[in-house]
Amino acid sequence: MSKQRVLTGITTTGTPHLGNYVGAIRPAIAASERADVQSFYFLADFHALIKCHDPALVHQSTREIAATWLALGLNTDNAIFYRQSDVPEIPELCWMLTCMAAKGLMNRAHAYKASVDANLAAGEDADFGITMGLYSYPILMAADILMFNANKVPVGKDQIQHIEMARDIAARFNHHYGEHFVLPEAIVDDNVAVLQGLDGRKMSKSYGNTIPLFLPEKQLKKSINKIVTNLLEPGQPKDAATSTVFQIWQAFATPEQTAEMRAAFADGIAWGEAKKQLFELINSQVGEAREKYEALLANPKHIEEVLQLGAEKARSHSKPLLEKVRAAVGIKKIQ
Numbered sequence: 001m002s003k004q005r006v007l008t009g010i011t012t013t014g015t016p017h018l019g020n021y022v023g024a025i026r027p028a029i030a031a032s033e034r035a036d037v038q039s040f041y042f043l044a045d046f047h048a049l050i051k052c053h054d055p056a057l058v059h060q061s062t063r064e065i066a067a068t069w070l071a072l073g074l075n076t077d078n079a080i081f082y083r084q085s086d087v088p089e090i091p092e093l094c095w096m097l098t099c100m101a102a103k104g105l106m107n108r109a110h111a112y113k114a115s116v117d118a119n120l121a122a123g124e125d126a127d128f129g130i131t132m133g134l135y136s137y138p139i140l141m142a143a144d145i146l147m148f149n150a151n152k153v154p155v156g157k158d159q160i161q162h163i164e165m166a167r168d169i170a171a172r173f174n175h176h177y178g179e180h181f182v183l184p185e186a187i188v189d190d191n192v193a194v195l196q197g198l199d200g201r202k203m204s205k206s207y208g209n210t211i212p213l214f215l216p217e218k219q220l221k222k223s224i225n226k227i228v229t230n231l232l233e234p235g236q237p238k239d240a241a242t243s244t245v246f247q248i249w250q251a252f253a254t255p256e257q258t259a260e261m262r263a264a265f266a267d268g269i270a271w272g273e274a275k276k277q278l279f280e281l282i283n284s285q286v287g288e289a290r291e292k293y294e295a296l297l298a299n300p301k302h303i304e305e306v307l308q309l310g311a312e313k314a315r316s317h318s319k320p321l322l323e324k325v326r327a328a329v330g331i332k333k334i335q
Helices: 018-031 045-051 055-071 089-098 103-107 110-121 137-146 157-177 217-225 244-252 255-266 271-297 300-329
Strands: 004-011 037-044 080-083 152-154 185-187
Touching (some): 004 045, 004 137, 018 037, 018 055, 018 152, 037 055, 045 055, 045 137, 055 271, 055 300, 089 157, 089 300, 103 157, 137 157, 157 185, 157 300, 244 255, 244 271, 255 271, 271 300
Parallel strands (some): 004 037, 004 152, 037 080, 152 185
């Protein structure tokens, strides 16, 4: 029986934070150990260019994200871990899919529509500041997925539309040129934690409210102390359900530890004490990986070697598929 293929892209913008860890990295690394699954994880540096036009930031983020996944124990013998830009078959397939993708379908993409709506609300031209990268982003995402004929793609609810678009483009291609692509399925795990940030909103780079995953101990403690809380005094019962401190605790704690902290909230634990315990809990879980992360960043040559090995594995899949697709569309040697 062939293994299910599961593919996950990691956009190389910004420094990984606690929300990335509990929401995406931790479950993905656990899934990569499964014997019945072939996992593909890629650094989406082409996608990063849509939002980030600072070359140094794109490069630095690629290093940091690769080091993060390796430090946290991604098994690269079992999973295929590669940089998108190291697989030239992907942009070539993207063009072929672009020639099959309906413009009307792209017009309905959420990110494009949101940008148009924001422009109109500001009294600007509908397409002001919108690049073709943003507009055709779903086609590149489709190429990422279809290049490896992934069966399952774990995504947040906001990305379901892109998987549906990939299915639509694949179906049109298959109808026109024969069966080449598996129609991928979106996998949404409602149990994956979505962390609140320092200000109580969703932890997000765009809000500037994140806690970077591998902060040094002193800075991690300072960041946790900045989490916004209410003015309830020690001894006054506190509501765990509305507390960012408790919500982050729950994402890192065992069920027993969660029950203990819930009881402590009901008993009126001081905010300072709750934050101290939260720091100790997180630090105990990331401390060892932080050391590995810092060692990896100090040895970029090793990170690059791992990515090149991953690219070789990825291209062992992408090259033969692209050859078939090229032949199917009529791009082949004249005989």
